[in-house]
Amino acid sequence: QQQVKQSPQSLIVQKGGISIINCAYENTAFDYFPWYQQFPGKGPALLIAIRPDVSEKKEGRFTISFNKSAKQFSLHIMDSQPGDSATYFCAASIGGYQKVTFGIGTKLQVIP
């Protein structure tokens, strides 16, 4: 049973374009929603995170949008660059890093 549904599983975006990855969750007890970036051969690295009392959080070219009533959240990568090519995971947890539930992942390829 996948508690965090992520789409699409793969994404190809032109350099300079906007990459959008969507996630939906079921458990309303989740109160922390991090996004991770993983390059081949490396472990995931925290990219940006949001709590449900905030509707949007921006860090540089990365923005999380959060819709609590719809139980959905998304990652927008503005001005996508080839160096952004990686697998992105949305995740959710209750009270921090206890028992984090991950989405299936989105493999992003940014082409020149």
Add this chain to the structure above:
Amino acid sequence: KAGVTQTPRYLIKTRGQQVTLSCSPISGHRSVSWYQQTPGQGLQFLFEYFSETQRNKGNFPGRFSGRQFSNSRSEMNVSTLELGDSALYLCASSFGQGISDTQYFGPGTRLTVL
């Protein structure tokens, strides 16, 4: 500051054997979590240790176990290996368990079961 280290990086075992994986967290970190990553299931939480105590456990069979030592280093053990246990096993550490404690992942141990 050195990152999370995992040993070995690659491992090949046969069905029925057991395996022990090791994780050294970032110095000063007391929380260590383990995850299994496979193409089909993605990243799945195995268990989390804080100050030598298992605080949380995922939905894995009892063949998967772990422990944490007084220096925060952690090991996980898988007994009676099955083909489906082939995966990348990731360890992550954080100073604490709270939301403000960033979790740092190691590079993983790639386990292949033949």
